[in-house]
């Protein structure tokens with residue numbers, strides 16, 4: 001699997017000639033010397049421009065390795081909130097960069113590739129949320145951070161996979177409208193049975209395609225493995241998991257099992273880069289048994305070193321937020337950040 005992931009990592013390069021139809025081997029690899037040169041130029045420019053580089057755990061390994069901080073959505077939002085850098089280069093998807101801008105209106109926030117969207121965030125629009133709010137007028141709206149600024153501005157509070165349960169427990173109202181991820185919503189609802197939770201019907205296609213039967217097949221091949229899953233997975237997958245948590249917690253939880261060699265990972269394959277770095281003596285197997293094919297988020301693989309360098313050099317692509325949405329989105333995000341985690 002290490003070889004396959006390495007192949008995948010060199011497979012996606014901006015502006016290079018497509019060399020294969022495989023989603024993971026589309027572009028010719030770059031040589032080591034060129035990679036090292038790019039890394040140095042990025043790090044020098046980040047210092048000169050007082051920029052912090054933040055990367056999500058699903059980004060390509062080369063992007064994670066050049067970043068100042070790699071983490072889950074909550075960790076990245078907290079870093080963005082506390083940084084004293086002048087600018088933030090956000091290596092993730094658009095909603096993450098927008099959240100950083102909302103929390104830092106006076107800083108320059110750059111997203112190296114503006115096409116890096118999110119299917120889950122696209123599954124809820126201001127109009128569809130408006131319809132759901134009309135159907136549930138007495139409910140407090142809790143919106144997953146994987147959503148647009150407009151949708152956040154219409155919500156009472158945001159949450160991430162790391163704090164969704166704590167956020168919902170902190171709300172005095174017993175009636176909650178949870179948007180947009182139905183799998184995360186159902187998982188949270190099972191843990192907070194005292195609340196009446198209406199759940200929107202969006203999902204992350206990368207997680208939602210994995211089935212329990214695939215995980216069972218992988219587990220038959222690795223009977224002693226521990227299964228670690230992200231709560232955006234379906235219920236039948238979560239029912240087989242030993243640990244269910246945010247991406248950073250998925251990495252941390254491996255330390256809980258010093259005697260376990262193999263871990264079955266039910267989330268986007270980019271996370272394995274950090275897992276292998278932190279625990280080089282362990283084996284990580286993707287839950288669908290199909291490396292990088294189904295558990296692959298195309299949006300999370302849209303940034304590479306060339307784009308980060310161009311982003312720093314040319315100060316592109318700068319995130320701006322409509323002033324009408326700014327105050328509401330900021331209120332929802334700041335309420336989330338004020339909730340202590342259980």
Ligand code: 13P
Pocket residue numbers: 057071072073074146160161162204230232245246247248
């Ligand atoms: P985390 O906040 O757990 O990193 O999840 C982000 C995400 O987009 C999962 O698909």
